[in-house]
Amino acid sequence: MSLKTDSKLEKILRAGHLAVTSECGPPRGTDLSKVEEKANLIKDCVDAINVTDNQTSVTRMCSLAACIKIKLMGLDPVLQMVTRDRNRIAMQSDILGAAGFGINNMLCLSGDHQSFGDCATGQNVHDLDSMQLVQTVRHMRDEGKFLGGGDIAGPPKIFVGAAANPFADPFEVRVPRLAKKIAAGAEFIQTQCIYNVEKFEKWIGLANDRGLTEKVFILAGVTPMKSAGMAKYMKNRVPGMDVPDEIIKRLSDQPKEKQAEEGIKICIETMQRLKEVKGVAGFHVMAIEWEEIVPELVKGAGLYPRPEV
Amino acid sequence: MIVASPKPIEEVINTVKDCKKLLILGCNECVTVCEAGGKKEVGILASALRMYFAKQGQQILIEERTLERQCDHEYLEEIRDIADTYDAILSLACGVGVQFTAEKYLSTVVLPGVNTCFLGATEERGLWTERCQACGSCVLASTGGICPVSRCAKRVLNGPCGGSTKGKCEISKEVDCAWQLIVDRLTALGKMDEYEQIAPLKDWSTDRAGGPRKVAKEDVQS
Incomplete structure (x- = not known):
């Protein structure tokens, strides 16, 4: 087992354990204690904590600052970075800043379009795309060079991740696209939230057939539904989300006060089923503004306690 | 035009x-x-x-x-x-x-x-749509003749992004996903093997980023 970084997530995955990650959204303000509170709710049942980067294009405290806070708590943050808001100078600079504070993981994303957020009239950057950002981090780490060719004094030792959405269209490029991300240098993948388990299994099966799951660690993304309303919203309004009607039915069949419980049940069932699927290396539990439920999900899926590495 | x-x-x-x-x-x-x-x-x-x-x-x-x-x-x-x-x-x-x-x-x-x-074309009478952003370094040879710089809302060079749904862009159901069009065209041309080649970081210095641009053709200058 040869480790490329000091990442706890990398250690867990390379040791062959099913990894568990979760996420924290930074506050819409300056209060870092909110980050601390959220991290404390989940820290014992996850191996690393993603920090979102102005998700859905709504302006928030920067991911890097919140990651530093989490790092200073002795935890392993995953810096999410979108290519929407920064050019290649800013991204390389933030990567160095992150590594300087011992942040060992990054998730490279393109980011939701700014029209979804609170600055719809703003410019977007997209100097690089997410795949090229993966290449950039690997280049900086492995070659010890800037994109401009200069030497980096102390290259950033960062474990590099990317996202995959098996449910976006066209489906036939979703596995080739995964292959491209791996070729670009992605070492772990966190997927879009899985509700259509069969479609996910088809996707990962095709990835297995191409030997891709031997080259990358795939963390299956799950998000518990709080209500039938949330499920409908995700189905109809969130781009690239596949929520089958039977999920909505299961939730709607419950009285309102029991829907969250049913959502937790569905989420745990999904994890239990996917644990057995070849190519699944762990789970990324995204409990949006519902962090306190993460321990119950992880325990319910039989993934607690977390291994010591 | x-x-x-x-x-x-x-x-x-x-x-x-x-x-x-x-x-x-x-x-x-x-x-x-x-x-x-x-x-x-x-x-x-x-x-x-x-x-x-x-x-x-x-x-x-x-x-x-x-x-x-x-x-x-x-x-x-x-x-x-x-x-x-x-x-x-x-x-x-x-x-x-x-x-x-x-x-x-x-x-x-x-x-x-x-x-x-x-820069666009007449799609039909009374409807004009964008086709080019004059980036100064054309990539159409590798994208099936469909431009991701002008037609993808994120100008993603290795697309489609995760927001592509039923052939449409995440910003609007009225907007075609450029990468769906590219994939369809590469498929029709039997060139999907080219899809897996990673598009390198683009040199934007020929774009607006490089400042005001100029084209000089010396042989016809007086």
Whole structure:
């Protein structure tokens, strides 16, 4: 087992354990204690904590600052970075800043379009795309060079991740696209939230057939539904989300006060089923503004306690 | 061609309201094709303004002229004798024409009458859509002849992103996902093996990022 970084997530995955990650959204303000509170709710049942980067294009405290806070708590943050808001100078600079504070993981994303957020009239950057950002981090780490060719004094030792959405269209490029991300240098993948388990299994099966799951660690993304309303919203309004009607039915069949419980049940069932699927290396539990439920999900899926590495 | 659309009449009125004598100057090229600033639109705008100012009881002489092109010295010279007799020239050409006219006639105010929108094509009568952002370094050879720089909302060079749904872009169900079109075209051409080649970091120095651009063809320069 040869480790490329000091990442706890990398250690867990390379040791062959099913990894568990979760996420924290930074506050819409300056209060870092909110980050601390959220991290404390989940820290014992996850191996690393993603920090979102102005998700859905709504302006928030920067991911890097919140990651530093989490790092200073002795935890392993995953810096999410979108290519929407920064050019290649800013991204390389933030990567160095992150590594300087011992942040060992990054998730490279393109980011939701700014029209979804609170600055719809703003410019977007997209100097690089997410795949090229993966290449950039690997280049900086492995070659010890800037994109401009200069030497980096102390290259950033960062474990590099990317996202995959098996449910976006066209489906036939979703596995080739995964292959491209791996070729670009992605070492772990966190997927879009899985509700259509069969479609996910088809996707990962095709990835297995191409030997891709031997080259990358795939963390299956799950998000518990709080209500039938949330499920409908995700189905109809969130781009690239596949929520089958039977999920909505299961939730709607419950009285309102029991829907969250049913959502937790569905989420745990999904994890239990996917644990057995070849190519699944762990789970990324995204409990949006519902962090306190993460321990119950992880325990319910039989993934607690977390291994010591 | 360059596609433009007329500015709202209220905005035009506000910019010309202090004039006593106004020339509305059309252009016979792109803006004629996209029906924003040709001879016909010059006439319509002139009538609308005359009616508005007559109703206000305001005296304003509005004259009409349409040149072959406003982005060429030769044609712009045609108004040399009259340009400075107006308080303002309201150009219905693209931003290039407005500026070239202003550069030539320094003592006359030159105002824009259209918004210059993009480089595009006539999809059908009355509908123009974007095809090019003039990035200065064409990638169409590797994207099945469909441009991700101008047609993907995130100008993703290795797409599609995770927001592509049923052939449409995450920003609107009205907008085609450029990468769906690229994949369909590469598939039809039997070239999907090319899809897996990673597009390298783009050199944006030939784009707006590199500052004002210039093309020089020395063999034809005098």
